[in-house]
Amino acid sequence: MKDTKIVTEALSLYYGEKMALNSVSVEIPENQVTAFIGPSGCGKSTFLRTLNRMNDLIPNVKTSGKVLIDGLDIYDKKVDVVNLRKKIGMVFQKSNPFAKSIFENVAYGPKINGINNKKDLEEIVVTSLQRAAIWNEVKDRLNHSALGLSGGQQQRLCIARTLAVNPEIILMDEPASALDPISTAKIEELIFELKKNFTIVIVTHNMQQAARVSDLTAFFYLGELIEFGKTKKIFTTPDKKQTEDYITGRFG
Amino acid sequence: MSRRRKITGGVLVGASAFSAIAIIAIIVVILVVVIIGSKDKITWEFLTAFPENGMTEGGIFPAIYGTALMVIIMSVAAVPFGTITAIYLTEYASEKSVIAQTIRFAVRTLATVPAIIFGLFGLGFFIKFIGGEMDSIFLGGELRWAQPNILWASLTMSLLTLPVVIISVEEAIRTVPRELREASLALGATKWQTIKKIVIPGSISGIMTGMILAVSRGAGEVAPILFTGAAYYLATLPTSLSDQFMNLGYHIYIMSTQSADVDGTMSIQYATTLVLLMLTFLLNFIAVIIRARIRRRVKA
Numbered sequence: 001m002k003d004t005k006i007v008t009e010a011l012s013l014y015y016g017e018k019m020a021l022n023s024v025s026v027e028i029p030e031n032q033v034t035a036f037i038g039p040s041g042c043g044k045s046t047f048l049r050t051l052n053r054m055n056d057l058i059p060n061v062k063t064s065g066k067v068l069i070d071g072l073d074i075y076d077k078k079v080d081v082v083n084l085r086k087k088i089g090m091v092f093q094k095s096n097p098f099a100k101s102i103f104e105n106v107a108y109g110p111k112i113n114g115i116n117n118k119k120d121l122e123e124i125v126v127t128s129l130q131r132a133a134i135w136n137e138v139k140d141r142l143n144h145s146a147l148g149l150s151g152g153q154q155q156r157l158c159i160a161r162t163l164a165v166n167p168e169i170i171l172m173d174e175p176a177s178a179l180d181p182i183s184t185a186k187i188e189e190l191i192f193e194l195k196k197n198f199t200i201v202i203v204t205h206n207m208q209q210a211a212r213v214s215d216l217t218a219f220f221y222l223g224e225l226i227e228f229g230k231t232k233k234i235f236t237t238p239d240k241k242q243t244e245d246y247i248t249g250r251f252g
Numbered sequence: 253m254s255r256r257r258k259i260t261g262g263v264l265v266g267a268s269a270f271s272a273i274a275i276i277a278i279i280v281v282i283l284v285v286v287i288i289g290s291k292d293k294i295t296w297e298f299l300t301a302f303p304e305n306g307m308t309e310g311g312i313f314p315a316i317y318g319t320a321l322m323v324i325i326m327s328v329a330a331v332p333f334g335t336i337t338a339i340y341l342t343e344y345a346s347e348k349s350v351i352a353q354t355i356r357f358a359v360r361t362l363a364t365v366p367a368i369i370f371g372l373f374g375l376g377f378f379i380k381f382i383g384g385e386m387d388s389i390f391l392g393g394e395l396r397w398a399q400p401n402i403l404w405a406s407l408t409m410s411l412l413t414l415p416v417v418i419i420s421v422e423e424a425i426r427t428v429p430r431e432l433r434e435a436s437l438a439l440g441a442t443k444w445q446t447i448k449k450i451v452i453p454g455s456i457s458g459i460m461t462g463m464i465l466a467v468s469r470g471a472g473e474v475a476p477i478l479f480t481g482a483a484y485y486l487a488t489l490p491t492s493l494s495d496q497f498m499n500l501g502y503h504i505y506i507m508s509t510q511s512a513d514v515d516g517t518m519s520i521q522y523a524t525t526l527v528l529l530m531l532t533f534l535l536n537f538i539a540v541i542i543r544a545r546i547r548r549r550v551k552a
Contacts, residue, residue: 097435098436108441108449
């Protein structure tokens with residue numbers, strides 16, 4: 001068994017009066033892909049966004065319980081959210097490249113971290129694009145606008161942009177839900193490559209995708225963690241009836 | 253019943269068509285009257301020469317120069333101030349906070365204050381209070397800043413145009429997608445880095461639109477500068493912030509009410525009016541184009 005990277009203890013979250021997460025406790029291992037599945041609105045994206053404190057941006061959100069990363073509670077008052085987010089990259093559902101060149105998109109994070117040396121930046125940009133498996137497609141047009149890329153390329157560019165900050169964890173919020181099957185396959189291959197060096201947490205409502213890419217799967221329903229375990233087990237012999245109903249397509 | 257409805261409908265169509273045509277007609281009449289009245293007066297010389305012979309001959313260059321200089325100083329004051337206010341309102345203040353609501357209310361109210369009130373405020377605040385204090389502190393009471401000049405006039409005008417800037421910058425900042433801010437923050441950028449590198453560059457065209465609208469408004473207003481810096485006639489161009497200046501709108505006003513020969517200088521008045529009209533039309537036109545481009549970007 002790998003080391004545990006992320007632990008949540010009785011994590012609950014409210015949007016105003018509305019409960020979105022109900023006492024979720026889970027242990028996510030290092031250098032594995034952990035998938036969160038469940039029907040829309042079940043809280044899986046909300047859960048993902050608690051891990052890098054993205055929900056802080058939304059007014060009236062109340063969180064209780066603990067999120068420990070490498071044993072440290074990230075909701076502790078002493079934690080610097082900016083540094084935390086450098087350690088935890090995030091790839092969003094809708095690809096969101098900046099209206100800048102391909103190069104500048106990837107260089108954005110390193111520049112913010114104070115890397116200004118042109119040679120260093122170039123090296124980071126090239127390796128990040130290579131690791132995100134998009135280098136061959138963009139190497140001749142690094143100075144072109146990122147907005148000219150296709151949807152699938154934009155999403156891989158966003159992954160490259162995340163890798164450039166050299167995070168330890170990568171959160172992916174339905175990263176392929178807006179992509180065609182070929183682009184989706186490329187992203188999935190990439191996830192498989194990346195788990196050697198990163199802890200990956202992915203949210204998806206595509207069950208086949210979860211089955212293909214993840215080592216562990218968690219099933220969420222109405223803000224509660226119903227079942228969590230090895231992906232193979234969840235998809236073949238789940239313990240809970242609700243999980244079985246969901247993966248066999250009886251609801252959701 | 254149905255006949256009555258038909259008549260009501262017909263009357264409404266007629267009334268709205270009439271109103272629409274009337275508006276176009278007004279613009280056309282103004283333009284035609286002004287163009288005919290200016291009688292080929294608009295020449296290169298008219299635009300580049302000083303008034304002569306008690307302002308009954310010659311050109312309007314000092315008025316164009318003074319207007320341009322005033323709107324530049326005004327923009328330098330209003331655009332950064334308005335932009336910073338808009339950033340505070342959209343990025344820092346929470347929607348329901350008392351401070352933000354008070355500022356919004358103040359901005360809306362400021363937009364409805366009559367221009368002449370701004371003029372009086374400028375006279376009392378900038379000239380008497382600030383200028384007076386400056387003179388007594390720095391110049392031992394010698395009169396220099398406690399009198400009308402281009403600085404006070406420009407600052408007064410910037411207060412008048414501030415709401416325009418704040419509102420258009422706010423609008424532009426709101427069109428910067430939340431996803432981009434989140435992407436930046438998720439990479440470990442601070443809020444200020446995100447504003448500086450993503451939000452402001454993303455709303456630069458809105459800031460430009462705000463500036464152009466402010467400039468076109470400021471170029472046309474006369475009341476705020478009546479007591480704060482506009483001069484009847486000056487033989488030289490302003491060279492210091494404490495100099496007075498000539499202004500196109502004010503020039504039209506005095507030429508048509510107080511000049512030595514009101515009837516004899518009709519064509520100069522018309523030509524000056526035409527220059528001012530063209531200037532404000534042009535600026536508004538540019539603002540409209542930039543706006544259309546932002547809208548297209550938002551939809552895309």
